[in-house]
Amino acid sequence: MRLDSVDISILTELQDHGRLTNAELAERVGLSASACHRRVKALEQAGVIDRYVAILSEKALGRGITVYVQVTLDNQKRETLVAFEEAVETVPEVMECYLMSGDADYLVRVLVRDANDYERVHREVLSGLPGVARLVSSFTIRRVFSRTTMPVPDEVVVKGD
Amino acid sequence: MRLDSVDISILTELQDHGRLTNAELAERVGLSASACHRRVKALEQAGVIDRYVAILSEKALGRGITVYVQVTLDNQKRETLVAFEEAVETVPEVMECYLMSGDADYLVRVLVRDANDYERVHREVLSGLPGVARLVSSFTIRRVFSRTTMPVPDEVVVKGD
DNA sequence: CCTGAAATTGTTGTCCT
DNA sequence: AGGACAACAATTTCAGG
Numbered sequence: 001m002r003l004d005s006v007d008i009s010i011l012t013e014l015q016d017h018g019r020l021t022n023a024e025l026a027e028r029v030g031l032s033a034s035a036c037h038r039r040v041k042a043l044e045q046a047g048v049i050d051r052y053v054a055i056l057s058e059k060a061l062g063r064g065i066t067v068y069v070q071v072t073l074d075n076q077k078r079e080t081l082v083a084f085e086e087a088v089e090t091v092p093e094v095m096e097c098y099l100m101s102g103d104a105d106y107l108v109r110v111l112v113r114d115a116n117d118y119e120r121v122h123r124e125v126l127s128g129l130p131g132v133a134r135l136v137s138s139f140t141i142r143r144v145f146s147r148t149t150m151p152v153p154d155e156v157v158v159k160g161d
Numbered sequence: 162m163r164l165d166s167v168d169i170s171i172l173t174e175l176q177d178h179g180r181l182t183n184a185e186l187a188e189r190v191g192l193s194a195s196a197c198h199r200r201v202k203a204l205e206q207a208g209v210i211d212r213y214v215a216i217l218s219e220k221a222l223g224r225g226i227t228v229y230v231q232v233t234l235d236n237q238k239r240e241t242l243v244a245f246e247e248a249v250e251t252v253p254e255v256m257e258c259y260l261m262s263g264d265a266d267y268l269v270r271v272l273v274r275d276a277n278d279y280e281r282v283h284r285e286v287l288s289g290l291p292g293v294a295r296l297v298s299s300f301t302i303r304r305v306f307s308r309t310t311m312p313v314p315d316e317v318v319v320k321g322d
Numbered sequence: 323c324c325t326g327a328a329a330t331t332g333t334t335g336t337c338c339t
Numbered sequence: 340a341g342g343a344c345a346a347c348a349a350t351t352t353c354a355g356g
Contacts, residue, residue, distance in 0.1 A: 014215035018179050023349055032325055037351065039323095050218045053309050054175035057211045060317045066259060068229075068268060085305050092312045098227060098301040107229060107299065111311070138268065140259035144246050148214050150272070151253045156221045182350095184332055196341050198334065 001046060001158040006031060008152045010039055011048065015149040018052045047159040055148070063111045066143065067118050069126060070104035072134040081105075083130040091129075093121050104136065115139070162207060162319040167192060169313045171200055172209065176310045179213045208320040216309070224272045227304065228279050230287060231265035233295040242266075244291040252290075254282050265297065276300075 003011075009029040013020060020028075026036035043049045058064060073080050081099075088097050088108060096109040110126075112118045118137070126135055164172075170190040174181060181189075187197035204210045219225060234241050242260075249258050249269060257270040271287075273279045279298070287296055 011215070011217060015217060016214065018213035018215040021349060022351090033349080034326080034351075034353095035324055041351095046221070047218050048221045050216045050221075051177075052179035052213065052215050053177065054172070054179040054213050055211045055309070056172060056176060056311060056313070057208050058311070060207070060209045060211075060319065061311055061314060062316075062318060063311060068259075089306050094308075095311075096307045097305040098229075099303045099305055101300045101302055106305070107301070139262045140268070141262055142260045144258040144260055144267070145250050146257045147255075148216070150217060150219070150222055150224060150256075152217070153222060155223075157223060158221065182332060183334090193342050194332080195334070195336095195343080199341085202334095 001048075001156050001161070003048075003152065003154050003156060007039060007043065008154065010036070011043065011152045012149075014040075014049065014052075015152075046156070048156050058111065062113045065112050065114055065118065066140040067110045067112065068138045068140070069108045069110055069122075070100075070136040070138070071106040071108060071126075071129075071132060072103075072136075073105045073131040074133045075131075076105065080131040084132065087129045091121075091125055093125070104134075162209075162317050162322070164313065164315050164317060168200060168204065169315065171197070172204065172313045173310075175201075175210065175213075176313075179215075207317070209317050219272065223274045226273050226275055226279065227301040228271045228273065229299045229301070230269045230271055230283075231261075231297040231299070232267040232269060232287075232290075232293060233264075233297075234266045234292040235294045236292075237266065241292040245293070248290045252282075252286055254286070265295075 006029050010025065013025055013028055022037050022040065023033050026033045029036060073084055084106070088094055093110050093112055094108050095111050098107045099105065100107050110118065110121060112121055122135065122137065126132065167190050171186065174186055174189055183198050183201065184194050187194045190197060234245055245267070246258070249255055254271050254273055255269050256272050259268045260266065261268050271279065271282060273282055283296065283298065287293065
């Protein structure tokens, strides 16, 4: 599916301002409200816009510390991987989990209040997950930046194509 | 600032459905539209809700591969750090960057189309950033899961408190 | 694909409890 | 605090170019 410059503007605006009114969005991209609305619906339908979310302040919620943890399992049997994956997803402090190439089997991003809180999560939760053999924790000192925004290319892959 | 169960419901709903209408949100949390609207405004004001965004599909945009890169700089002089930080933020493929404790100085998350595209970014962009001495790339094979949603505690830290 | 108009729905202030 | 109501605004559909 090919995107024209108006689609790209729409997506760029919505990535930063997910709650723009359709009327305001239409004005910013130079379209009538109805035309703009149709485009947005089409982009949602096509799966280019996945969803809309409110981002809460990590600081306000008392979740200021990010820790990356490399997880090595006992083995790479399929059941071991599946059991770990199902269990790790239920841990609310784990924000993200990737199956990795290289040394460790998984990389998980953990968000906690402080170092003490991480100690608890490490001891009581992560080390108890099924199949876990080794955990290597890397503490972040400071977030330099974080983006939720991607550049929008002029061609996208659409559901059912 | 203390949150009651209605505030928690509001924040939980908005984290998953950032574009709910106020009317629909009010119904879900069991409040009148005007009361709900007041609460949402207060939560925005207090900085608990940071912002609203549309999440685009990485797959649709052709950015399917995540690579984590550990960056070691020539030294830890302040100017070296600052120069690197300013430069890395301008790289659109870099979605996130943390100053780290431990072996490497920084950890960056890079989003690219495929392995070839990463080769380009590695060679033409990352290795050219100021102060970079070593890059250790870890490829993800598959994303197990990713959350944007945090559990909402009943007490939050408010701007100007 | 667009615009413009019409019907529906949502927003948001004010006042009252 | 929350609710009801009312004026205004936005959304959404549809006819017609």
